[in-house]
Amino acid sequence: MSVIDPDHDDGGTMSGTTPLQDRLVDCVDDAAREASLARAAEVVREGKVVVLPTDTVYGVGADAFDVVAVAMVLAAKHRGREMPPPVLVPNPRTVDGLATDVPMYARILMRQFWPGPLTLVVRVQPSLQWDLGETNGTVALRMPDDEIALELLAEVGPMAVTSANVTGHPAATTAQEALDQLGGAVAAYLDGGPRTGGAPSTILDCTGEEPVVLRLGALSAEEIRAVLGTTVLHDSPPAAQEGAEDAPDAVEEPTEDTGRGDLADLVGSVAPSGVLAPADSLRTVAAPRSSGATTTP
Template sequence: MAGTPSPDRLLDCSDPESRATAVGHAAEVVRQGRLVVLPTDTVYGVGADAFDEVAVAMVLAAKHRGREMPPPVLVPHARTVDGLAVEVPMYARILMRQFWPGPLTLVLRSQPSLQWDLGETNGTVALRMPDDEVALALLEEVGPLAVTSANVTGQPAATTAQEALDQLGGAVTAYLDGGPRTGGLPSTILDCTGEEPVVLRPGALEATQIRAVLGTTVLHDQPPAPVEPQTEPAEGEGSGEIGQDDEPDGAALVGSVRPSAVPVPSSAYRVVPAASHRS
C-alpha cells in the first residue's frame, strides 16, 4: 500500500452534477502536473498529461515500472490521432470509425515533432478512445492522457476507485469514482505500423469482428513466433508470455517494431552465428 490516503481524494461521479464537479477538479489536477485515477470501459486507469514528461514519469513511478514499458495514450476523438501520429493507414481509420470508442488500441507511428516523452517507444504510440462517459469527459477537458492500469505492477488491476486508492494511495491526487468496472477482457491491441494490421494482444474485440470491416486487408492473428532457445532459459526468463495483469499493456514484439506499451521478452531474440567465408 502506498501510504495512508485522504478520503477526499475519492471524487463521486455517480450523477451528472457530482460528475461535472469531480471532472472539473480532476482536470485542474492534471493541469497542475499531478496524477489522476479514472474509470475506463475495462478497468480503472492512472494517468497524467501525455505532454508533461515529469508527470508521465510519475505515472511509471506510481506503478513501480521502468521506461521500457511506456503507457498508452487515451484520446477524446478519432480526429485527435492526426496530431499525434503520422502515416496512419486507411485500414486504421476504418477501424477507428467502426470501433471507437471501444476496447481497441492501435499502435501507430508517433508524430516526430511532438514534445513528449512516454518512455522507450521506438517511435510509436499506442492510442485508444475509451467507451466511458467519465473518461471521455476528462479527456475533453484536458486532451490526450498517458494512462495505464491503476495498480502496482504485479498486482491485480483495479476494478473500483477504492481498489486503485488502496494500491496507489498518495501517489495520486484525485480518484474519479465511476462505480465498479467489469474487469473483463482487456482491449485488443493491433500493430498498425505496416501495410497490414497485426494482433499484438487478443482482447475484448474479436478478430472476426475486425475482419468483417477490413475488406481485402489481411489481419494477421499474431506476431511471428519467437524462435525457441536451444538451451533451457534460467528460471523466470524467456517465457514470452503475454501479461494479463495490466489492461493497456503486455503485447509482444512484432517484426522490427516495438510499439508503445509493449515489453520485449528475451525469447524474442536469437543470436545467429556469423557464416564462415570461403577463400
C-alpha cells in the same frame, strides 16, 4: 467519499497534505459529477496524477505531454521507462496530431470500433514534445467507451494512462481499490462506481501496409476482418503471441499485472513495430559511399 465544492479554495486541494480518503471524488452522483470532473481536469493541468474509470478497469494517468507527470505515473506503479503507457484520446480526430503515416485501414477500424476495446499501435509524430518512455517510435492509442473518461479527455486532451495498480498486484476495479494501492502518489481519484473488468482490448500493429494482430482480446479477428474488405489481417507472430497470451493490457486487463516486459503490457513500446516480417520482404539498400551506411525498410 468527498464531494468537491467548486467555490472552496483549500490552498491547493489534492496536494500532499490532503487526507488520502478525501481524494476520492464522486462521479456517480449526477449533482457532484460536473464539479468532480472540473477539479480532476484542474489537477491534470497542474501536472499531477489522477485515477479515472475506463470501460474495463480503473486507470491512472496524467497529461501525455507533461514529461514529469508521465514519470510520476510510472513511479506510482513502480514501473520503469521500458514499459511506457498507452495514450487515451477523446476522439479519432486527435490521432492526426499524435501519429504519422496512419494507414486508411487504421482509420476504418477507428470509425468502426472506437470508442471501444481496440488498441492501435501507430508511428508517432517525430515532432511531438513528449516522453512516454522507450517507445521505439511508436505509440499505442485507444478511445475508451466510458463517459467519465471521455469527458475528462475532452477537457484536458490526450492522457498517458495505464492500469491503476502497483505492478505485480491486481488491477483496480473500484476507486477505493486504486486508493488502497496507489495512496498519496495520486492527487485525485474519480469514483465512477465499480468496473467489472472483462476481456482486454485487442491490440493491432498498424505501422505497416497491413495490420498485424499483437494480441486478441474483446474483438475477434473475424469481427475485424469483416470491416477490412480486401486488406489482409495478419495473425500474431508466434514470438509475439507467447508474450501476449497471459500478459496484462494497460488500463484494460481485469487480471493480475505481472510486471513482465511482455508485448501486451508494452502496448506503447513495440520495438520497432512488433511485426516479424517474412525474410523475403526485407532488402538491404546500399547508401552512398560517402555515408558508409546501409538501411533496411
